[in-house]
Each structure stands twice: as C-alpha cells, then as structure tokens.
Amino acid sequence: MRPEDSFTNYANRSSTKWLRYDADVLPMHVAEMDFEVAKPIRDKISEMALNSDLGYLGIFPGIGPAFASFAKRRWGWEVDPTGIKLATDVGVAAVEILKTVTSPGDRVLINSPVYAAFFAWIKEAGCVPHDAPLELDGETWKLDLAAIRAAFEQGVKVFLLCSPQNPIGRIHTAQELTEIAMLAKEFDVLVISDEIHAPLSWGPFTPYLSLGSQATETGVTITSSSKAWNTAGLKAGFLVTQSDAVRSKLAGLPEAMQWRSSILGAHAMVSAYTESVDWLDETVATLQENLEHLRHEVSTMLPKAKMFELEATYLAWIDLEAYGIPDLANTILKEAKVSVNAGPDHSPGDDFQGFIRFNFATSKPRITEAVRRISELCEGPQ
Numbered sequence: 296m297r298p299e300d301s302f303t304n305y306a307n308r309s310s311t312k313w314l315r316y317d318a319d320v321l322p323m324h325v326a327e328m329d330f331e332v333a334k335p336i337r338d339k340i341s342e343m344a345l346n347s348d349l350g351y352l353g354i355f356p357g358i359g360p361a362f363a364s365f366a367k368r369r370w371g372w373e374v375d376p377t378g379i380k381l382a383t384d385v386g387v388a389a390v391e392i393l394k395t396v397t398s399p400g401d402r403v404l405i406n407s408p409v410y411a412a413f414f415a416w417i418k419e420a421g422c423v424p425h426d427a428p429l430e431l432d433g434e435t436w437k438l439d440l441a442a443i444r445a446a447f448e449q450g451v452k453v454f455l456l457c458s459p460q461n462p463i464g465r466i467h468t469a470q471e472l473t474e475i476a477m478l479a480k481e482f483d484v485l486v487i488s489d490e491i492h493a494p495l496s497w498g499p500f501t502p503y504l505s506l507g508s509q510a511t512e513t514g515v516t517i518t519s520s521s522k523a524w525n526t527a528g529l530k531a532g533f534l535v536t537q538s539d540a541v542r543s544k545l546a547g548l549p550e551a552m553q554w555r556s557s558i559l560g561a562h563a564m565v566s567a568y569t570e571s572v573d574w575l576d577e578t579v580a581t582l583q584e585n586l587e588h589l590r591h592e593v594s595t596m597l598p599k600a601k602m603f604e605l606e607a608t609y610l611a612w613i614d615l616e617a618y619g620i621p622d623l624a625n626t627i628l629k630e631a632k633v634s635v636n637a638g639p640d641h642s643p644g645d646d647f648q649g650f651i652r653f654n655f656a657t658s659k660p661r662i663t664e665a666v667r668r669i670s671e672l673c674e675g676p677q
C-alpha cells in the first residue's frame with residue numbers, strides 16, 4: 296500500500312504531533328510522517344509485545360551487520376560493523392559525544408538554518424554554538440567553506456554537521472565533505488555527522504565516513520532508522536566510528552549509553568535496514584510527489600512565497616518574507632490554524648523571521664488545505 300493512501304486519521308495517534316495543539320490545527324511541524332509504518336517493523340513490534348519480550352536490551356550484535364549491508368547497497372559505503380555502538384537516540388548520542396570531547400564554554404560549529412534541537416543539545420553539553428550560516432546560491436543553500444575554515448582557525452573543536460540538512464533538504468556534496476575532512480584533519484576538529492535523514496535522499500548522498508582516511512580519522516556519524524522509517528517513539532539510535540583515532544577521542548563515552556536504548560527500537564532498526572527497504576523506496580517516491588504538489592499549491596496560492604531545491608527528506612523551508620507578517624509562525628498557528636516551525640528557531644540569533652519549516656510527509660489534501668489556510672492569512676480570502 297502506498298504510504299500516501301494509508302493516511303490514518305489522527306484520532307488513533309497519541310504522539311506530540313497530534314496532541315500538542317487543538318484538533319482544529321493542521322500539524323505540519325514536528326518531523327514525523329503521517330504514513331503507516333512499514334509492515335515488517337509493525338509485525339516485529341507486535342510479535343515482541345505479544346511474547347512479553349519487553350525487557351532490558353543487552354548485547355545486540357544484529358545492528359552492525361544490518362546497517363553495514365544497508366549502507367553498502369544504498370551508498371556503496373563499506374562499514375566495519377564493529378564500529379557501531381548503540382545510543383538511546385541521536386540526540387542523546389550528540390550530547391554524550393559533546394560532553395566527552397568538550398569543556399564547558401567550548402564553541403561548537405553549526406550551519407544555520409539548522410535543526411532547532413542542535414541548539415538545545417549544545418547548551419545541554421555546556422557549550423555555545425558558533426554559526427557558519429549556509430549561503431543562498433540561486434535555488435539552493437550550501438555550506439560556506441570559507442566560513443567553516445575561519446571557524447576552525449578561530450579554535451572551534453567540534454563541528455555538528457547536519458547531513459542532509461534539516462531544514463532545506465540540501466545534500467552536501469562529496470567535494471564539500473572531502474574539503475571539510477581535510478580541514479578537520481588540519482585543525483584537529485571532530486566532525487559529528489548527523490545522518491538521520493540520509494535514507495530519505497533522492498539525490499546522491501555521500502556518507503561522511505565513506506570519504507577515506509581524512510574523514511574516518513576526524514568523524515563520527517550519529518544516526519538511527521527512526522526518522523526515515525518513522526519510529527521515533529521506539530527510542531534507539533547508534534553512532535559509527537571507523538578509526539582508532541576517533542575511538543580514542545570517544546573512549547570516555549559512558550558505557551551506559553549503549554544499555555539505555557529500547558529493545559523495541561533496536562529490533563525495529565534491524566527490521567528497517569533489512570526487510571523494509573521497499574517501503575523506504577516507496578516513501579521516498581511519495582515525498583517527491585508531495586514536494587511537487589506543495590510547489591504547485593504554493594506557487595498558485597502564495598505567489599510571493601519562495602521555495603528552494605530539495606534533494607532529501609520532507610521539511611520544506613519556505614520564505615514568506617514578502618508578506619511582512621509579524622511573529623509569523625505564531626500568527627499562522629493562531630489565525631490560520633496550521634502549526635509550522637518558526638524560522639528563527641533554526642538560528643542561534645533571531646534570523647529567518649520571514650521563514651517557516653513545513654512538513655509535507657502527509658496526504659496531498661492536507662498539504663493543499665494547509666497552504667490554502669496560510670494563503671488566506673497572507674493574501675486574504677480568495
């Protein structure tokens with residue numbers, strides 16, 4: 296069944312996406328997809344629940360080979376499965392890595408606009424964000440390598456890279472990532488590459504650690520199947536290291552992190568990477584169709600809005616600056632009854648006032664209705 300056709304009314308969903316706002320609000324904010332979860336994952340979780348197999352997770356060798364075979368088939372990336380270590384989720388992995396390798400007050404490089412939780416993770420680890428914003432280049436936004444070099448020269452020791460970039464859906468190119476690896480090696484910077492959205496790419500994605508020794512000696516990847524297979528509530532993720540140099544930098548990571556994952560989440564990840572790849576391919580195709588639908592609706596109903604090129608995932612970055620609406624996301628929530636993420640939440644300052652992040656992993660009628668409501672606010676009743 297195509298995910299698009301299997302849209303389920305939110306009456307039977309209890310995640311924050313559905314319960315945070317009143318029922319008359321269309322939820323286009325948090326990064327969850329409205330699609331039915333892949334059947335092999337649902338079967339596995341149901342079977343475990345029926346068998347009361349809900350205890351603590353212990354040694355779990357399954358995840359290494361499952362991810363390695365997926366990474367090889369999908370991206371031609373040869374992963375040594377022994378370099379895979381479970382974590383509660385990607386956020387916990389990021390915070391624990393930061394706590395292990397930084398001292399209070401250290402600066403962590405990010406590239407705005409970027410996933411809002413990065414700022415919370417950096418703060419939780421006692422660090423401060425150092426921004427090298429993406430540059431707008433025609434229809435896309437890309438990494439500013441000169442600003443990244445300048446940040447390294449100024450003593451930044453960790454780079455929290457969002458790859459692909461949430462929001463925007465930019466896939467950083469192999470050339471850009473190779474240059475980052477060279478710079479990281481030169482300035483002894485640890486690159487934490489958050490690749491949670493990577494399976495949802497339709498452009499050619501390059502895993503950071505696939506780029507040879509300069510990358511493996513400077514990088515750790517944090518990921519999970521939770522975003523691409525829509526199982527965030529199951530709580531499991533992992534980190535990937537592929538060199539002794541990085542493993543020794545991370546030797547102080549708490550052993551307990553591995554044990555603080557959910558047994559359901561760990562099994563769901565194996566099922567995702569091995570038995571649920573057809574579902575993933577269908578989902579990526581649906582997201583591309585939804586994006587075209589969103590573009591059409593935005594260009595028809597919000598002619599002064601600007602959208603950008605997307606190569607991955609389902610989080611569109613929409614520029615509504617031309618409409619000059621103050622407190623944009625809040626006004627859209629209160630008056631148009633659509634919840635979107637506010638532009639400024641994606642920067643360490645107050646940038647991107649006229650932007651919203653819009654989740655299009657839903658049905659086409661919902662996309663149309665959300666754009667219609669926002670249009671009524673911006674353009675007036677049609």
Ligand SMILES: Cc1ncc(COP(=O)(O)O)c(C=O)c1O
Nearest residue numbers: 326384385386410461489491532
């Ligand atoms: C880039 C990125 N990293 C991490 C997460 C959250 O991952 P987790 O739930 O595993 O902490 C998200 C969720 O949207 C995300 O977009």
